[in-house]
Each structure stands twice: as C-alpha cells, then as structure tokens.
Amino acid sequence: MTRILIVEDDVDIRGLLARGLEAEGFEVGTAACVDDAIQAARDPAPGAVLLDVGLPDGSGHDVCRSLREGGYPGPILFLSARDEIRDRAEGLALGADDYIVKPFVFDELVARLRTHLMRRQQAEAPRSRLTAGRLVLDLDTRQASCGEANARLTPREADLLAMLMEGIGKPVSRADIFERLWASQGGLSLNVVDVYIGYLRSKMADFVRHGGPVLTTVRGKGFMLELRGPDFRQ
The missing domain is CATH 3.40.50.2300 (Response regulator)
Incomplete structure (x- = not known):
C-alpha cells in the first residue's frame, strides 16, 4: 500500500x-x-x-x-x-x-x-527491452534481433551490448566497460573487453546487412554503436 x-x-x-x-x-x-x-x-x-x-x-x-x-x-x-x-x-x-x-x-x-x-x-521499473534503430535487445531472453536477423547472446555479451546501446552514438571506453562488467571478478585484464567485442561483432554481422547499427572502434576512445543506412540521419 x-x-x-x-x-x-x-x-x-x-x-x-x-x-x-x-x-x-x-x-x-x-x-x-x-x-x-x-x-x-x-x-x-x-x-x-x-x-x-x-x-x-x-x-x-x-x-x-x-x-x-x-x-x-x-x-x-x-x-x-x-x-x-x-x-x-x-x-x-x-x-x-x-x-x-x-x-x-x-x-x-x-x-x-x-x-x-x-x-x-x-x-x-527495470527495462527488459532496449532498442537502437532497428536493433532490439530482450534482456530477459538475451535475444538480439534486427529485421529478420537474430542472435542469442551469452549473459556477458548481452550486458556489453546493453551498455553500448544505452550510449548509442557515443564511444564507451575499454576502462568503463571493464569497470562495469569485469572489475569485480579479479584476475582479468582489459584484454577481456576486446575478446568480447570480437564475439559481439561476429554475432551482429547479419544485423548490418539488415540496416542495423555498426559496432565500430574509435581510436583512443573505445567502442561505439553507430547508426547507418536507413537508420542514419546526418
């Protein structure tokens, strides 16, 4: 009450x-x-x-x-x-x-x-669904989709993608990603961020062909989801 x-x-x-x-x-x-x-x-x-x-x-x-x-x-x-x-x-x-x-x-x-x-x-209320252009991430099922393309993510991949989607169009540094997702585990280095970025890029490859955002590396600043194609407005 x-x-x-x-x-x-x-x-x-x-x-x-x-x-x-x-x-x-x-x-x-x-x-x-x-x-x-x-x-x-x-x-x-x-x-x-x-x-x-x-x-x-x-x-x-x-x-x-x-x-x-x-x-x-x-x-x-x-x-x-x-x-x-x-x-x-x-x-x-x-x-x-x-x-x-x-x-x-x-x-x-x-x-x-x-x-x-x-x-x-x-x-x-906690959000269970994030969107960035045509990209949709269901945080409950860890299912990412863009048009007809779909990908099932691991819990850590889903957390990483959610972090990038929350800051769509803005670089997120390796240090910030590591601090939020891996710092509490101990025994890991910043390299784990690059490894999981690679995993995520592989699973998102089909999304780009369906007009989804591109996972880019911004030199000296980190990683960013960038809207292009039908979802991009200059």
Whole structure:
C-alpha cells in the first residue's frame, strides 16, 4: 500500500485529505510543520508528499528543498492558496512535480497524484527491452534481433551490448566497460573487453546487412554503436 505524507498545518484540511486518501486505498502519514515533515519523510520514505507552502515554522519550500537535496525520488505536490505564476514557478524550480491551487477538487487531486505515482513507477521499473534503430535487445531472453536477423547472446555479451546501446552514438571506453562488467571478478585484464567485442561483432554481422547499427572502434576512445543506412540521419 502506497503511503502518502500530508504536510498541512490546518487541522481541518489535513483531516479531510487524510480521510479521503485512506478511502482511496492509500496509507496516510501527516505532519504539521517543517521539522516534523522532514522527519516523517525519512526511512521509510513515503510514496508521495502533499505539501502546503505556508507552515508555522517555515515554508514548504524548505521541506521540498531538503527532500530533494537528500535524494528523495517520489512525487512532491504543492497544495497552496498562493496562485501567482511566480509562486508556481518557484515551487516547480525546487523540484516539485506539481502545484495545485487551493481550493481544489479532491477527485482532481487524486487523479494527478495517481498519474505522478504511475510515471515514477514506470521511470524506476527495470527495462527488459532496449532498442537502437532497428536493433532490439530482450534482456530477459538475451535475444538480439534486427529485421529478420537474430542472435542469442551469452549473459556477458548481452550486458556489453546493453551498455553500448544505452550510449548509442557515443564511444564507451575499454576502462568503463571493464569497470562495469569485469572489475569485480579479479584476475582479468582489459584484454577481456576486446575478446568480447570480437564475439559481439561476429554475432551482429547479419544485423548490418539488415540496416542495423555498426559496432565500430574509435581510436583512443573505445567502442561505439553507430547508426547507418536507413537508420542514419546526418
């Protein structure tokens, strides 16, 4: 159950929000001041924060700034009677995801909250499928495909290809590849990167003929997937 932290010093508004969100299936935590809000947002962190701007010991801006500087990743929605453009701009500039002006319609608030929660979950979800032009890599099955060409990769080959696809069009150094994929194993040298680049080139040979990216060596910089043919736009 997703926990929502309500930071609101008005007892009536805080109570209405808490009861309404609980009826919508959320777990609710509350705070009425800056210090309590920052404390309540610590482990375990809430799924989202509804944050009033005017608080008795400071501003909701202080809470938002503190949470973002501390690495809090969840949605922060300001709820405020201040409706000037500069107020909204300031709140969003501090890292808030939304700014809702009081009085508001509760159903709209819940709809916006759910939208922000869904977007955050999608952004944090591990990707099981990568694409680069016509090249597709399924990380679950380790199957790479381009048009009618297919190749089954080993776990390490799939990791290497994924790393190159994430930086499509940019060189990735031998050192960076080694650090990410092999440094923790011990007893290996940078040469292992060249060996696996060779394996990958061999398995991707058919992809180039189907308009897929080319695995190139960039002198002095490392290796790069380069889009060419139908997928290339200069």
